[in-house]
Amino acid sequence: MKQQTEGYSLVWGLVRRAAYWAVPALLITALSLIWFYRASTYRIFDDPLVNTIQALIASVETNNNDGADKPIRLTREPIDDRYQLALSGRYWLIGEIADNGEVGTIMESRSLYGATIRLPAQAANQIKNNPGDVVRSTSRGPDNEPLRLAAQSVIFPGETETPVVIIAAADSRPAAKAVQNFSVIALGLMSILALGQALAIFMQVRIGLRPVFKLRRQVADVREGRSKEVEGVYPTEIQPLADELNTLINHNKEVVDYAQTHVGNLAHALKTPLAVLRNEADAKKSKLSGIVGRQSEIMSNQVDHHLRRARAAARGQSIGVKTSINETLTSLSRTVERIYREKDLDIQLNMDDDFEFRGEKRDLEEMAGNLLDNACKWTKAKVYVSVDIPEDDEAFVRIIVDDDGPGIHPDKYADVIKRGERLDEATPGSGFGLSIVNDLARAYKGSLSLDTSPMGGLRTILTIPSIVEAS
């Protein structure tokens, strides 16, 4: 026997393994998309800031000691209206960076409303050290809104000693909002894609495994006797399995047949020498012949007993076999008529339908043969056989045999049926046959019961599995 391992689902296994790579791949894709989108959004966002700086540089003029309070002036302010509107979120500023990093305002957009723009220390250094380069950074606006800013330090030649820093800033919240929205949408879509993929794999596997489920039903049909072997056309990957199963089923049949044949051969090979011993012992009366006679009797009973057990053991394994009850009863009644020719019996069969037994023909012959033989042995003139389907269980069929003989007292029914279990009490011709029938019927999950016949003798009722007609 194969060791019992914990069962696992092929479907869920495949889905899970697919998820192992699909989920990280989708996550990385989503994050990359978000990163690129974010970079591109901020680049586009920053472009107008750089333009503003360039416009401011272009329009700066120096006040050459002409008494103005500011060292520079603008020939033209940037035209965007938002620079005029207080706290609009668009700001520019021209100033000087003090040694401590603070920005001293020289000029500013009106939108700043008198406030200044703080530069982070690192950005301030970077600006100071790299005059002419556009430096990007973030800060807080007058309304404490997050800002993105571009700044450049410029030295106007010959006119001022210290460099002037020009800063353009904008409220970064709309861009951040856009990036956030994109992130949500990207992650959401990727999740939907992941679920869809999982579902697709699940469906694919279910549909892909359909032939396997079909094969399972077929094998069940074989086991329950509805079909002889696995039938149908399967995909090329499954067909070899179906073929192997059929080979296995046939092999099983052959092994059972082989074992049965050989047990039978052994038993039968022993019977002839036993007959010789018994006859020899019968012929000559002596102490030795008495022992030989008794022992050969015991041996022959043992052979019968074990032969029957071997047949019974092989029985449950015969699969997918059905036998016509009508044909079997007809040929059996012909046989018992010959056996009891001297009694000139009237054997009637009443079968108003085609009945089929789910099992081996020889087993049906053994059961029905013994019932008929028993009835013919005891009856006076008539044996009546009828077959029907019990009302309460249509998976079975009943064979009822009536005779008009002396019958058996109901108290002894159990003894007669059980006789086979107590080998030592069994003597030929004493109803041993009925216990064989009982053993066989039970091997088929059927039963044998006895009753008083309306004809006056014994009624035997054999209930055995039938093939249920698909109607």
Added chain:
Amino acid sequence: MRILIVEDDPDLARQLGDALKDTGYAVDIANDGEEGHFLGDTEPYDAVVLDLGLPIIDGISILQKWRADGKKFPVLILTARDQWSEKVSGFDAGADDYLTKPFHTEELLARLRALVRRAAGHTTDTIDIGDLMVDNRSARAFVDGAPIKLTSHEFRLLSYMAMHVGRVISRTELVEHIYDQDFDRDSNTIEVFVGRLRRKIGVERIETVRGLGYRLLDPSGDEAPGEEEE
């Protein structure tokens, strides 16, 4: 009465042969299917005891061949095969009775007697012809209730003639039915046996029909029972 035993176990065949000879039968034994089939095909047996598991040709095939060739002698199947499926195929092949091994010799003898007399149209094992009584069960004959001492050959002769009482039986037929195949068949010995038998049961009981054979007369004048037709 002449019986063929087809049985491959030599001990069992010998036992059966001895038992049958003791009860007044001429017996031939075949130890394989081929010989058995040949003997049954060529010799006029009154009954055959046939084993099923035989070398060369199996019993069922032999039986089917005999029946196909129109052989009507009764056949008793004696086999270790005790399943009903085997009984059914045995009877379907044309057997008249079926006995499974191991068996009691008495039962085999009784069944064989029944087959032989039924084939000859008799219903009992004893045949009464006037005050002559032939008991096939014990292989003895009585006149007026007194037993007559008969050799086995004499009894076979009487038994065969009693089975077919009232019918003229040729010498050849008598030779074929009371001697086994190993016996030196000189038809003159039949005359010797008939002569001895006449002396023991009464000369007038056996009539010589010149050129045809012998007839056991039935003083009651009843018609001879016809051969059973099946």
